[in-house]
Amino acid sequence: MPQPRDLTPFIHQVSALVDAAMKAGADDADAVTVHGQARSVSVRLGEVEGIEASESEDMSLRVFVDGRVASVSANIAADPDILARRAVAMARVSPRDPHQALVEPELLVSAPQDLDLFDPTDVSSEELRETALAMEDTARAMNGITNSGGASASAGSGGLILATSRGFLGHYTRSGFGRSVSVIAGEGTAMERDYDFSHRLHFSDLDDAETIGKRAAERAIKRLGARQIPTGRFPVIFDPRVARGFAGTLAGAINGASVARKTSFLRDKMGEIVANASITLTDDPLRLRSPGSRPFDGEGVAGERLVMIDKGALRHWFLSHSVAGELGLKTNGRGVRSGSSVMPSSTNLAIEPGERSPADLISAVSTGFYVTDVFGPGVDLVTGDYSRGAAGFWIENGALAYPVAEVTIASNMKDMFLSMEPANDIERHFPTASPTLLIGDMTIAGK
Template identity: 35%
Template sequence: MNPNSQSNFEELVQLALKHAGKLGASSAAAEVSESSGLAVSVRKGSVETVEQTNDRSLGVTVYAGQSRGSASTSDLSAKAIAETVEAAWNIAKYTAADPAAGLPELELLATYLPDLALHKSWDISADEAVRLAIEAEQGALGYSKEITNSEGASIDISEGRFVFANSLGFMGGYPYSRHGISVAAIAGKGDHMQRDYWYTSNRYPERLAKGHDVGVYAAQRALSRLSARRIPTGKYPVLFEAPLALGLIGALTQAISGGALYRKSSFLLDSLGKPVMADHIQIHEDPYIPGAMGSSAFDDEGVQTQTRDLVQDGILQGYLLSSYTARKLGMQSTGNAGGSHNLLLSSTLTEASDDLDAMLRKMGTGLLVTELIGQGVNYVTGDYSRGAFGYWVENGQIQHAVQEITIAGNLKDMFMQMVAVGNDVITRGAKTSGSILIESMAVAGS
């Protein structure tokens, strides 16, 4: 990336805002961004794809009172920016007014803008990335003779920067990066084949797991599935492996997002200040963790983000609101335009020794779920039904893999029946959790 981009971008957004003002816009916001990336994939030691990307764009939103228009361009010349602002203005002039539309309240805009260290370049060539991908895949293929094939390995390198500003005087931006390594392995032959994968991602390349180790773990996961069979239909305790437990956090954030609430399409309507999870569950939001994927001092509208407890002792403390959705609900923005920031789910009952083995012992007999299939979640009712793969557990010990099953319940009940959270913590994107044990779910098997 161009090291001079930041100051140049500031000039470009100011140019866009100035032109919007000349046209008669009551207010406006603009963002200029650039990104670059390298994506490499290999399969069975041969290169499949090498893709390099470079993108630059400007997006602008202008307001004619409470009517809004937006437009964007990849041409950052002064002439193209002026034309883009004019296009947005013309849309705004002929758009119906929306009482909830407009920039955030001035007092909510971010004034605390610390450097959260969200960028670190991964300075490797395409050839070096190919070698790393081959090494990662070899970690899987070389692990066991029962690893008979591969769906490949990939290296993804991306970085970018942006500047956002609005006519209220806010301006902010920062560089960012995200890098990753992934491997998918296939075990077995004929009708007895199983596939699994693993990946590592981080803003800092040195914090990634070693490619070889990612491949080995993908192979181990694939091999452990070879004993898969069905189990009888019934009601059992269900332990969500940590990466899948993050999906339960995602279900909560979907239900408490402003868009779902004002449209009345959430099973958690009017739940503020009420119990929504078991009383030992805490969910903390912290936008200020240096280097974390979900960190930012301001949201997509320039509103100051905040450190807070979303759920405390099982009780919902707050929603996830943008300026628009907050106005629709008669509330105030929570600095969540664009989503949540670094959510950590924890339990007051968790002990330092509560690794996955300890969680299996707590469950005793039941189902460990390691993969979910399909999108069977109704966020209006909370009904939950997903195809699943996992492991049957008896007396705290894994007996065999389980396939061709469906797990079902209602998210309201599942949240209240969280009986334990493991210390086998994993972070993916902006969410962190250990494995989560649900007291009972319906399992449809044979």
């Protein structure tokens, strides 16, 4: 697994659903199938804890009747005619929604690109077991590691098939391979936990098991002897695996759905400076071999690379067709199917790298905090308020001095983005990517 899946029955069914809906009296209709299969093995302390395998296919039909819309879900064995009549009957008694409609034919992609999203490598359960054990064994062999939170390895694939009454029929499938391990260093009240992982579309791109295990162990060991730090205002530097969360938060704030519902702290900032001039945020659905890529969105539109924030200035919202209609705009191909609805979302999102290295950012801070982990919800997209628990390392005289735990960092996202500087490191193996980030001033609540 993953193995190429025969999509013919799904293609026939979504086409039949659309045809049946039009015969039942719909003005327009689309049908979608989201399918997936996965296998995973988890281990702990040298023993297999679980072996899981799953397959799924979720199908839905959406119909439009006289400015009204309704959706129904079904399995592949459902009778198209019965399902279509039910959907049309529901739509006729639904309230009108002037923004719900199919995308105009001229916006539909005519020839979806091959983005190299699928790897047919077959990974057996035994291979997954051996990989998980190798990660854990490597980590546990490191001096200072006293326990394990477990390790897992997985392989799977999934995709989407979409048909519309306006002539679109397309599908794509992507694979996914993952490895992760969590370990504990120290004993008693001095224990510290950390982890590492690798997830790629192509099996050959995965980090090897021993490297992942070693990195997880080293991270846990470095956290031993953690202290609290003084309360005050200091520069804060975020490790890339934490910094990715800021890219995601920024994406939520410039999501057209949040803007339309007035639940974003950036809802009135289009065209204005919302971040430091060193911050450029891009989104690219057509990057080859990338986890957030797709040849078309959930409505059949091929998005293009967009510079969402250009040198600090806000240039675009993430838009689906209906959300774009609410805002008086045109979709930019960011619609994502969520059950029977379509909402905008990012694809391959990245805060683009800056000019200074992470070491340069650290060396320029005389006293500050390098964050490697955050926890707690603590982000309010309506006001921009930010407050989260954090752990990492204290910076003294431009160098990491000692591990830190049990502190809270706080500020407002508006101020944080305006003082943010990216380093020149970035890994684009994630659908949301970011380099190391420096924020010039935050409140730290310590001892």
